[in-house]
Amino acid sequence: MCFIVNRLKPALAYTLCLQTTGHLRKVPAHMGPGLLTSKQPLESVIIRPYCARMELGKGPFFRQLFESVSSTYTYLLADTESREAVLIDPVLETVDRDLKLVEELGFNLKVAVNTHCHADHITGTGQLKNRLFGMKSAISKHSGASADILLSEGDKISFGKHYLTVRETPGHTDGCVTLVTGDQSMAFTGDTLLIRGCGRTDFQQGCSRRLYESVHQKIFTLPPQCLVFPAHDYKGQTASTVGEERRFNPRLTKSVEEFVDIMTNLNLPKPAKIDIAVPANLVCGLHEV
């Protein structure tokens, strides 16, 4: 495995070697100094894998990507043996970046899945379909949007030996889903649950009571150590856990009545792109193609 990845960029090669072999390792001398800021000799420096999952060496390849205008996270998951990959919530403006990464890493992107019909940005799914032969789009059957795969509760999105399970979590929109890895170590919560927050419920079939029930029944019942990866963050945070949100989420730790009251009085401005984004996202972002 390592000899194959050594042909790739040094940082990637190192990461994949760690993923395969697990645990802390000395930096191999041939990886070059690009990885290091220290002037210490390479062989004396220990670098940690960037997340504990990689240390375990069992989970799928995982990469969090960011689009700064809408503060949207896109997630790339892949099986490093079969090379099959899934992209969650791609954004139109970052399709080139995402495709380049997929190509560099030698992945075969099987599915681009949206956690819901977004109002703040246009999905990159349609562009990806145009440029990647055979790639399928997926979204909830309750979203009202067209896609190759219409998802329902309990459906599985497979990539190699890994899969994501669909949990329907309506409330922000009717068609919101949370995607959970097979081992329940990661949950991609879309706009249903954000870090110390949640998606708004004042448009697009929004219903705060439904969102509250979705979070409590479908997300807070996951293991407390399960990592929460939302569709957005506006304060620079990248991940949370179910346990943290159960304890510290300022809205969802309240009673349902208090929650409804908070959501009713948010008085947020209308998203700038809603009139363009929603119609476009109902057809995979391909409205003008």
Ligand SMILES: [Fe+2]
């Ligand atoms: Fe949204």
